[in-house]
Every structure is written in C-alpha cells, then in structure tokens.
Amino acid sequence: MAPRFREGDAVVALSGKWISWAHTFAAYSAFLGAMVVGLSLHYQKIVQNEYYGYPQEWFPSVSSTIGDRYPERAVFQFFIAMTSGPRFVLVFLWYVLTARPNSTLPKIVAGVGIFRTLSCGGWTYVTSTDDHGWHDIFMISYLVATLPWTLGCLSLSPHNAKAVRYRKILAGSFFGTLVPLIYFFIQHKVHKVPGAYTTYAFFEWALILFDVGFDAVTALDFDAFELVIRDVKGSSRGNRKQVADVVLEKEKDKPIGNVFASDFSWTGFLDATADVYNGYVFWSMLTSLGLTVWYFPLWHMGISGYEVMVMCTVSPFLLLKASLRSFVIKNVQYVHVLSLSGLLAYLFRTPEYRLFSVAFGVSMSCLAWSATWYAERTQQSRLESRILAWSIGLVLSSVSKFALYTNNPVWPIMHAENGGWNNLGLILAIAAILRSTRAVTDNRGGIDLANRPQTSPLLASLGLAGLFFGMHSLLSDSSTMVLWVWEGFPVRGPIAANGILTIAAMGLGILMGIFFQSTTVSWLNLLLAAMGAFILTSFHNWFGYMGALLLATNLMAVATLLVTSAVRHGPVTFGLGFLIYNVLVLAHVWVVAYAFVPGGPLLREHTDWVMTATIMSLAAGVYAASNDGSIKKQRIQSGKNVPRKYTPYYTYVLLSVELIALAISYLRFPTNDYVPYHKDEKVITAGIWTIHFSLDNDMWSSERRMRDLIKELEIDVIGLLESDLQRIIMGNRDTTQYLAEDLGMYVDYGPGPNKHTWGSALLSKFPIVNSTHHMLPSPVGELAPAIHATLDAYGELVDVVVFHSGQEEDPEDRRLQSEYLADLMRAVPRPLILLSYLVITPNEGNYKTYVGPRSGMKDIDSSDWDRWCEYILYKGIRRSGYARVSRSTITDTELQVGKFVVGQPEGSDEQLNEDQVPEGLRFPSIFRGQGRRDHRYHVFDEPRYFV
Numbered sequence: 001m002a003p004r005f006r007e008g009d010a011v012v013a014l015s016g017k018w019i020s021w022a023h024t025f026a027a028y029s030a031f032l033g034a035m036v037v038g039l040s041l042h043y044q045k046i047v048q049n050e051y052y053g054y055p056q057e058w059f060p061s062v063s064s065t066i067g068d069r070y071p072e073r074a075v076f077q078f079f080i081a082m083t084s085g086p087r088f089v090l091v092f093l094w095y096v097l098t099a100r101p102n103s104t105l106p107k108i109v110a111g112v113g114i115f116r117t118l119s120c121g122g123w124t125y126v127t128s129t130d131d132h133g134w135h136d137i138f139m140i141s142y143l144v145a146t147l148p149w150t151l152g153c154l155s156l157s158p159h160n161a162k163a164v165r166y167r168k169i170l171a172g173s174f175f176g177t178l179v180p181l182i183y184f185f186i187q188h189k190v191h192k193v194p195g196a197y198t199t200y201a202f203f204e205w206a207l208i209l210f211d212v213g214f215d216a217v218t219a220l221d222f223d224a225f226e227l228v229i230r231d232v233k234g235s236s237r238g239n240r241k242q243v244a245d246v247v248l249e250k251e252k253d254k255p256i257g258n259v260f261a262s263d264f265s266w267t268g269f270l271d272a273t274a275d276v277y278n279g280y281v282f283w284s285m286l287t288s289l290g291l292t293v294w295y296f297p298l299w300h301m302g303i304s305g306y307e308v309m310v311m312c313t314v315s316p317f318l319l320l321k322a323s324l325r326s327f328v329i330k331n332v333q334y335v336h337v338l339s340l341s342g343l344l345a346y347l348f349r350t351p352e353y354r355l356f357s358v359a360f361g362v363s364m365s366c367l368a369w370s371a372t373w374y375a376e377r378t379q380q381s382r383l384e385s386r387i388l389a390w391s392i393g394l395v396l397s398s399v400s401k402f403a404l405y406t407n408n409p410v411w412p413i414m415h416a417e418n419g420g421w422n423n424l425g426l427i428l429a430i431a432a433i434l435r436s437t438r439a440v441t442d443n444r445g446g447i448d449l450a451n452r453p454q455t456s457p458l459l460a461s462l463g464l465a466g467l468f469f470g471m472h473s474l475l476s477d478s479s480t481m482v483l484w485v486w487e488g489f490p491v492r493g494p495i496a497a498n499g500i501l502t503i504a505a506m507g508l509g510i511l512m513g514i515f516f517q518s519t520t521v522s523w524l525n526l527l528l529a530a531m532g533a534f535i536l537t538s539f540h541n542w543f544g545y546m547g548a549l550l551l552a553t554n555l556m557a558v559a560t561l562l563v564t565s566a567v568r569h570g571p572v573t574f575g576l577g578f579l580i581y582n583v584l585v586l587a588h589v590w591v592v593a594y595a596f597v598p599g600g601p602l603l604r605e606h607t608d609w610v611m612t613a614t615i616m617s618l619a620a621g622v623y624a625a626s627n628d629g630s631i632k633k634q635r636i637q638s639g640k641n642v643p644r645k646y647t648p649y650y651t652y653v654l655l656s657v658e659l660i661a662l663a664i665s666y667l668r669f670p671t672n673d674y675v676p677y678h679k680d681e682k683v684i685t686a687g688i689w690t691i692h693f694s695l696d697n698d699m700w701s702s703e704r705r706m707r708d709l710i711k712e713l714e715i716d717v718i719g720l721l722e723s724d725l726q727r728i729i730m731g732n733r734d735t736t737q738y739l740a741e742d743l744g745m746y747v748d749y750g751p752g753p754n755k756h757t758w759g760s761a762l763l764s765k766f767p768i769v770n771s772t773h774h775m776l777p778s779p780v781g782e783l784a785p786a787i788h789a790t791l792d793a794y795g796e797l798v799d800v801v802v803f804h805s806g807q808e809e810d811p812e813d814r815r816l817q818s819e820y821l822a823d824l825m826r827a828v829p830r831p832l833i834l835l836s837y838l839v840i841t842p843n844e845g846n847y848k849t850y851v852g853p854r855s856g857m858k859d860i861d862s863s864d865w866d867r868w869c870e871y872i873l874y875k876g877i878r879r880s881g882y883a884r885v886s887r888s889t890i891t892d893t894e895l896q897v898g899k900f901v902v903g904q905p906e907g908s909d910e911q912l913n914e915d916q917v918p919e920g921l922r923f924p925s926i927f928r929g930q931g932r933r934d935h936r937y938h939v940f941d942e943p944r945y946f947v
Helices: 017-041 062-067 072-098 105-125 132-156 161-189 196-216 243-250 255-260 266-300 306-320 322-330 332-339 341-347 351-375 380-403 422-436 457-475 480-484 496-515 523-538 541-557 559-568 572-590 607-626 629-640 647-668 703-712 735-743 811-826
Strands: 225-227 683-690 717-721 746-748 760-764 768-776 784-793 796-804 832-837 870-875 878-885 895-901 944-946
Touching: 017 062, 017 072, 017 196, 062 072, 062 196, 072 105, 072 132, 072 225, 105 132, 132 161, 132 196, 132 647, 161 196, 266 306, 266 332, 266 341, 266 351, 266 380, 266 422, 266 647, 306 322, 306 351, 306 572, 322 332, 322 351, 332 341, 332 351, 332 422, 341 351, 341 422, 351 380, 351 559, 351 572, 380 457, 380 496, 380 559, 380 647, 457 480, 457 541, 457 559, 457 572, 457 607, 480 496, 480 541, 496 541, 496 559, 496 647, 523 541, 523 607, 541 559, 559 572, 559 607, 572 607, 683 796, 683 832, 683 870, 703 735, 717 735, 717 796, 717 832, 735 746, 735 760, 746 768, 760 768, 760 784, 760 796, 768 811, 784 811, 796 811, 811 832, 870 895
Parallel strands: 683 717, 796 832
Antiparallel strands: 683 895, 717 760, 746 760, 768 784, 784 796, 832 870, 878 895, 878 944
16 A cells, blocks of 8 residues: 655555544444443333333433443443544545645634534533533534534535535435434424434434444545555645535626635634624614613603603714714714713613613614715625625624523623623624724715616615614514414424524525525515515414514515615615604504503504504615616626625624524523422412513513522412513513523413513423413403413323403403403313412402302412402412512512412311421421512511411
C-alpha cells in the first residue's frame, strides 16, 4: 500500500479508507454490542418504560440500552472511546480533501464536525441518570449539529457519483425517519398508546444506522489518500469540482445561486446579526407597549386615560416636514439610542413612569425605522436588507419568548428576580445600534418625485397596517395560533412545544421573499393568506393549525415588497400605516372588552371581522405594490436574479435562529410523567385562583411568584381564572406554559383567544382523560367560560369543573349561567369538584342553585359566610380540609384550597383539630402566623379539617 508518488520513503502507509472503516466498525460495535448484552442480560428491564412493559413493549430504545445498566453502559462507552480516534482523523481528512484557497465552508464544516464529536462524548459519558440537564444539552447539540454537518458534507462532496448517491440516500433516510420517530414518540408520551414506544425504538435505531452509515461513505473518497499522509491524486488541491460548484453553475441564473455564490465574510455576518438584533429590539418594545398600557384599565376596571399612549407609534408623521426628515435621517443613530428608553423602563419602580418610558422608546423606534427605510429608498439592496433584518427580528423575538415560556426577557415587566435579562439585552442593543447604524444612505433631500407610484398612499398604508397588525397579533408569540385551535383533551392538535412549526413557517415565508420575490406579491399569494386566515378562524385542531401555518408563511413572504411599496409612496405611509394599525389593535381589544368600552357591543365576539379587515388591508397593499411601475421593474430584475450583496448573511442568521428554536422545542416537549404530592394517602389538593392576567400590583410578571405558592401549598389540581393573555394588550403570553412545565402538570389552556373570554385554565398532576370547553349563556355581559375535565386520579375517574361566571352588573346572565352549570354538574355520575368564581352571597340567590338538590353539589365549608367570588364545591368524594391563603401583591384575589380523599364517601361537616388529622392530609405549616412572603392562612387564620 505504498504511495505511487512521493519524495521520500514512507515509514507507514495506510489507505485513508481504513479510517472510515475503523470509525464505522467501532461505532456500530458500541451500539450493537450494548444491544446484544442488554437483550441477553436485562431484556424485560430495558423494554420497560414509564407506562408499559413486556409484552406490550418488546424492543428497547437506544437510550435505555446504552445508558441505564451495567455492563451494557460499559460496553457502549468502551467502543465509543475507540471511535473517537478515527472520528477526529475522519473529520481532519475530510477537511484536507475539501479545503481549497479562499474557501470558508470547509473550515466551518470541520468545526461543526469537531463540535459534534465532542458533544457525542458529552451525552455518552454524562448519562441522564448522572445529570439529566447536561445530558439533554449535549444530546440536543449533537442533533442540531447533524443538520449543518450533513448538508455541508453533501455540498462539499467530490464529484464522485457513487458516493454522492449513497450520501443522498442515507441523509434522506435519516431526516425522513424523524417524522415517524416524532409521531410515535407523541403517541407514547401524550396518548400513551401501548406498543408505540417499541415502534419508536425501531426508528431510533434506524437513525443510528443511517447516521453512522452516512460517515462510512467517506471510505469511497478517502481511497485517494494514503496516510503518511500524502495526497497521491491531488484531491486536496482544489482541482476537482465539488457538488456545490456544479449546483451553483446550474443555479447561477436563479435566486439560490446568487445568494450563496459569494464568499463568506465574518464582517458581513456580524453586520447582519447587529441589524437583526436591532429589529429584535423594535419588536420587543412594540410588544411591551400594549402590556404596560393594559395594567392601568386592568386596575381601574375601565378606561383609565393612559390608553392614549398606544398612539405613540404614529411618530413617523414627523417625517412629513422636510427639515425634520433631514434631521432624523442625519442623526438616525441617536434616534435609535433614544429608543432604548424602552429597554431602560424596567429601572422605574413606578408603573406610570415605566409606561411613559416605554411609550417614548416605541415612538423613537418607529420613527428611526421609518427614517432608515425611507433613507435607503434609492439603494434597493440595502433597503431589502433593512427590511429582512426587521422581519427576522420578529422571528428572534418569538424565539426568545419560546425559550422563556412566552415572556420576552427584555420587557419592562421583567427583572432579574422573575427571569429577565434586561442588562444583557441593553448592552447588546447598544452594540447593535453602533454597528448597524454606522452607514445609512444619505438621502435627506425632498421626496423623489421621479417615477412616483400612481396609486394612493392610503392603499400602501393599509397594506403596511395589515402587515404590522398580522405580524404583531398572530406571530409575535409562537403559541398564539396554537391556542386558537386548542380544543382540550384528548390532544387532537398542536401543543405549545409545537410552536416551532409557527417559527419555521415564518422563516419559510422570509426565505420565499428572498428567493421567489417575483411571485410573493401576487393575488395568488394573497388568496393563500386569506385561505389560511379562514381555516384558522373557522376550524380547530391540526386542520385549523394548517391554516395558521399557511397564513404565517404568506404574511412573512410579503413583508419586503409591502414595506418597499410604502417607501415608494413617501413618508406619509408610515405615519398613516401605524395609525390604521392602532385602529386594528383597538378593534382586536374591543371584541372581548366590549363590556367596558364605548361602542363595545358593535364588535362583540367579532374576531372574524378583525381578521377580514386585516386581509382586506393586505389586499390594498398588494394592489398598490402590483401597480407600482418601479416595483414591477424590480420584480422583473428579481426574475433575472440580480445578486443582492447582503442577502446571504441574513439567510445565515435566520437559519441560526431557526436551529436555536428547534433545540428549544426539544427541551420543552412535556414529559407527561407527573406525580401527585401525596399519592400514598390518595389525596387531591385542589385550588382556585384568579390571577389577574399575571401582572402583579406593581406591574411585574408574576408567574414565578405564583409557581412558588402553588408548589409550597402542594396543590395537585388548580383552576386559574383571568388567564387568557394571548392578545396584543396582554403581550401575547400564556402563564400556564411556565407553570405546567416547571411544576410538572398537565394543562388544559381553556377556550382560546378567538373565543372572546378572559380565560379559564386547568392544571393537574393527574392525567386529563377528557376535557370539554363550555361557553355559558351570556346574553348581555362578558362571556362565561368553563372547563369540564375528567381526571385519572389514582386509577379512579374524578371530574373537575373550572368556571368563571359573569359580572355583578348582569344578574340575568348569572342566573342563566347558574342553571346551566347546575344541570351540567347534576348529570355527572362521578365524583366532582367545582373550582369557581361565582359572584354570589352564601345561602342567598343563585347560591341555592349551585348548592343543593338541583346540582347535587355541596359547599366545601357552608359556615364560611365571608365569600363573594371564589367557591369550591364537591360531590361524591370526601372533603378533608379547606384553607384560604392571602394573595400578597401577586393579584387582587386570594387562593382557596381544598383537600379531598379519593375513594372515600363525602363525610360530615364536623370539624377536627389538626393534631387529629394524619400528616399526609394536613396543609403546610409554613403559612401559619405571619406566613411566608406575605402569604398566610387568613379569614379564619388556619386551615379547617373535616371528619
């Protein structure tokens, strides 16, 4: 095996292909060796999972085989250690084979290969038993790195038809296997289907075979190498064409060719990253404006006057005056810096000052972005780059909320104690502004009248307003449209962790705007968006969500040309666009807040009207863009694919953000293995709490404080009221996601934001077998939502109803609701617990409908006369305890808690002293006396216990 061409003697000569075979042998031996040992020694143990064992499950997963027991784990780790040497050499040889002068991609692929190898060592030697968190981090890193490694190897493959064919087959098989893998994992974890985990295991093992097999194909390329090491065929000198070269030659007159043909520059990438972060700051501040305004009517229970601050977005009207326009464009960097008052707002403890700071920041940000776009109007490439940065900034904002359970870490309602990253966000924002605004095209003169559009600026403004509103109301949080289509248990549609699909659809839309710009502003495109809006509004579960993804894709696709059209129509379009956007925002609020606002009944429950107005606004914008001669010329040039200098870097940033979102989705997928606090005593500790939209008395996000109290009270089942936060004025948030995932509970989010209620939600340590959402009669006042759920509590079925009745001002509504709910509860043959907000006086009026023969329900404590809102009722189950816990400053309502024992009869109203109650049936003692963090047992100062 000595080389044919060399300038000296070879001490050792080895064909490079043996590196590939050594790697393949060691890797397969690690996995298959562990499987053989495991099946021989611990078969029934390694096929057992949290739900089923043999014979329902009869084949082990990879993780249970390699990481749980000795000696399987030792066999696996031994051979993986043997794999590491050939693995590092394989990555090095691949770099030698593909590297060539002035080429950056081979270096990136080599870096990914090294990172992937190290992360493999991480999840191999840090098992989930050792440290579950770090094991998952290493595993996710490895899986995420697989995508760029695979695509990079395909792109850099030498023009070896056989090797390329095998790589395509194995890569396609690998990624194709992910679909059934995820499907059967959901069937196992969510639906608990017997045998699903065995099927999942086969696909998991297939991934291993395809993954190792993909790298084994290098044997067909490395036969060009002999290790002394000497290149005997000149393969590493860049003389051979790579697949990327062939593709780019074929695609040179198409968008993808122009985008990726240019050399990579870290400077360009950093510039794009800074621009995108600047866009992220804009969206972070804009989405916080409604949230800080909402605090005031929330506490005033009506119009407060502070609502006028929503009009701060119309600051671009200042650009109509030539001297001001010139001044702003010349000093746009300073205007951006002034806008950072929106990020500094968290430093103010007084809510009013915080609102003023946010409003000023949003005003400056809207002005700065409008001025930037207008200033770049003669530089099409730079203008498109700024719009792309702004659009990707929305994706990044959505991803940051995805990571923090729907809270943005730089919002003014966040600080270090409740999970905020305000200081880091501010530092990055300053750096991004300084880099992003170094150069803005100096077009400070009058409005360019040459080739002005023939259509009215009003049409372009409508398009801009529809775009702003659609992006803000539907896409600023990845779970908003998930909750639009949520219908309860059993799960028939997406869950919060599936928000990655919304983020992916947004990214796809942006890529369509880049690569297929000539087709993205068309009536067909608008028709698809309208179809998606109709499906989202009219249907539920997965089909409704398909409409959401269709709408998200097309909405993001049209952003570039709609903003470009607005620029062409002059600066008036931005001020007018934001003004119309504000009207849509108010209409979006009026549909649910109709009972508290002037003219509210006109829009009562008409989300369909608001959606129609959004699509019609987009249609006006499409019409304006399609009739703009300059835009038409641009689209023709786009068809000829004029290269855009900056586009590749924004594409790289977008793909990086999407990969981060993918990793977050993996981490957030629910485990569904939750355990109640006192399973030996078969106790259900149930609570009801009105959480005031998760804003505490001082305008801070209150999820973590709620989490602490719920955990310390050891609550197994809790109903949350005023919990629907998926609207612009509430920040498009969802408190239940954080509580459910942190506390380890199943969650029914309740009726979605398109059901026009203030929200009701159910969290449970027990599996939710079935749940149904009810909208109770409300002919005059606000809608009254209810969740009727059946839980599997210690092997018995127990029903729970969470309910929020109408307002005190609407007695007829409340009477009808009491009759509806009483009949519903009477019809339930199983034990039942009602967690409710009833607005009644004990032993008077509607109380006798809720409690008594008509409903069959009993009051948890009929002697407690000091109640008005929250009530806990029950039937067919033993009530053992009752407590009322003060709210501190979290909300305006106390937390009521009851303890129930499954499988025992109702008992009597005779009370017991705590020392007569078994330890497992007692309430925590930490809330006696002064309590903890201003939470304590109040009203009767201690829990009550019953025989």
